[in-house]
Amino acid sequence: SFDPPPILVSPQLQEHMARKGTAMPMPSMTLEVTVVSGEAVRVPSGRPLCHGAYAVVRTATSSAPTRVDGDADCHGFPYWAEAVRVALPAGAPALDVEICCARGGGRPAEPVAAARVPVEDFTVGPPGHLHCLSYRLFDSGSCGIRRRNGIVNITVRRLDGAPVGAAGKAAAVPAAGKAVGAAGPSGSGASCSGAAAGLGKPAAPAGAVMGYPLGC
Template identity: 35%
Template sequence: MANAQNRSLEVTIISGEDLRINDRPIKNNAFVTVKANSRCSPSSQDSTKPDARGESYPYWDEKLHMELPTGSRYVVVEVRRRSSSAGDKLVGTAWIPVSDFIGDYTPENYLHFLSYRLRDAKGLRNGIINISVRVASSSYKGTSSCSSRQPPLVPAFRMPVDRENHGGTVTGVPVWCPNQWKA
């Protein structure tokens, strides 16, 4: 069965809001690392340069490029603060579902603007990260050893046809609306 090949992502790290360490606003040197979360293959990652002046509201506006392996479910965004004395300290992490920017009927190269709540190492809210994501390619090629069954990029759409009574014309179109039957 043919599966989607790795996709190239262009992730623009725009800015951060209200970033803190131990309930105190960070002063400077915040940077962002982006990587794919994949069980099937090693994930690629890329990082921004540290923001020297943004304090707890850093501004990067930096494009990062990475490969998104087939089967990846999340892109992990980590905000860290670089310190000469203590090394890199985690400020917060956001796990971004791949379904937020791949799937449905989104055209290729569509630019998604997204904002996510960051969580610190204890799982507490710790600021917001603002990004944009563009999927550079999504062609089918080859097979994957990760899973024998991957969903297609675009769902198959088929209509029931009653060939005996109506000569092959469409007799109905299935419609599914999950909120229609809720009480």
């Protein structure tokens, strides 16, 4: 399991950083990321992503894939609603969510699109808060041209101190799936917060957030 020591900052240093306007370093944390769905995702040839779609959540120290969407004709709108668990190291500015296409015949999977999720989008409020987020995807190709390629809908919940399994699968996948099952596309905060409240869980403190990858 990934359990690095916490960052210890003296009160004097905290006061100095506050006076200088310097942000406090973000400690390490365990995250439960539920990749809900994708919207209007296309493969490099320009056709809609129609089969073999799965997502991978990546940090600097760990990564975890979802299952492959069983719908052979999702037509660019894959659906997973699957929770995975990853470790985010101290000081990391973001995590990445990548959409891939599994291919048969022993060929490697094909990266399709990716989005960067800034840490500040899911660190508002205490651990356990459910943050419903949607991000613009950009092509993962090696051509060097960053083109928009659909949207990915996710939820993020901090599980500080919880272990990360070898496969990155969260222990409470069914509950997480229920929590996001009613989440609407493209950052519809009301439905996601309502689903969380229905399960007795706290809603995201700032509602749903539409984010964009850093540096776009």
